[in-house]
Amino acid sequence: MVRRYGDLTAVDGISFDIAPGETYGLLGPNGAGKTTAISMIAGLLAADSGSVRVLGEQMGPSRVAVKRHIGLVPQDLAIYPELKGRENLNFFGRLQGLRGKELTTRVDEVLDLVGLTDRAGDPAKEYSGGMKRRLNIGIGLLHRPTLLILDEPTVGVDPQSRNAILESVEALSGEGMAVLYTTHYMEEAERLCDRIGIVDSGQLQAEGTRDELIRLIGGLDRVRLDGSGDLAAAADALGDLAAVEQVDVDRTGLSLAVREAPTAVAELVTRATAAGVTLADVEITRPNLEQVFLHLTGKALRD
Known part of the structure; x- marks a missing residue:
């Protein structure tokens, strides 16, 4: 994938694949090109060259059907603060085509997974920063996506909430979901990711398991x-x-x-x-x- 903004090449030939049940981490500092890369993977941005495929289908801004296989949890919170936690999930679930008993059951499952069952009846504006992040993750999970994209999901949260978020993410690969996780926290990548791509200046510098990457420096x-x-x-x-x-x-x-x-x-x-x-x-x-x-x-x- 390549994406340019004028003279700036934000993503310069990044290429990788993610298997079902695998958590793949993009590890790099702020400004490395991680968010631009996932915006192309999610079909929000078109690549200037190269391609993105999900389940073998070409991804792009106009490819509505294939986007249904993706759950995107952006850095910026995408929730309605005036709505209660359950109401947020019901609303986004309906946007994904869930209805009736299926929607109710799935909302209950997601609330349990992200640890918000006890606060489901409270307005989201009353949630802590970490709880809002967890609700944001729950919204991305509702429709059981094939690929879940998490862009810096622990930024700005307290240590307790951060650990709760990481525990939620750890449970996902066990359900067979492919997870793309971007972070600039080394310890998160080591804890969560089966394979890691190290990104800097828009390029994939190296990728592999933790042990494979460690061997690059002698190990x-x-x-x-x-x-x-x-x-x-x-x-x-x-x-x-x-x-x-x-x-x-x-x-x-x-x-x-x-x-x-x-x-x-x-x-x-x-x-x-x-x-x-x-x-x-x-x-x-x-x-x-x-x-x-x-x-x-x-x-x-x-x-």
Whole structure:
């Protein structure tokens, strides 16, 4: 997909696919092109070149039938504040063609999924920011879309509401729904997404599972052993372990590059102690998507 605004190329050749039951994350800073990309996927914008297909059908602004397979939850809230929570869902459900008992049953199911059953009779204007976000997600789920698109759904909400939103999203892939999730929060992508596409400057820099992306930067954990004693002897002893790739010694301890440090750390401590080191502290640092992003783009995720 390519989309330009004058001299600015907002989306520059982004390409990926999402399988049923998969949660695919687009991870990148604000302004990376994520929202423009999903606007094309949802058929709100036409691509200047390239194409979008949902269930094998071409997507575009005039393709009304295929749009019925998509649920879109935008960054900006799309709810009616004067209507009660249930009334909002009933209204949007009717727009999607739901009627009668089917509509009532589906509204009840969605209220339960997003944790708003107890507040269904209250006007949406009385909801907290997090509750409004959850109602927004519920609206996108009503018609059981094949593809649910969530654009930065946790922006501006408190930690408790954010966790409730993430729990709701986690339940969706179990229903066989394909989910496209955009975020600039690394921890959300790591928690929710089966595969992740890293986006910057309108381009897809890399994609894969978390572990596949971590391997781009070597994939090794760092272990710091602070202590005193015969550090040189400990370095020799630790360097013989199969899990240890590198050992560096300084005057306050040892720094190691290790494969699967949580599994190896007990043996590291045992060998260092046996070699004559008195340990004061042990710290494990595992590589994460923030480091992958920095490696690929040369800047921090939130720059």
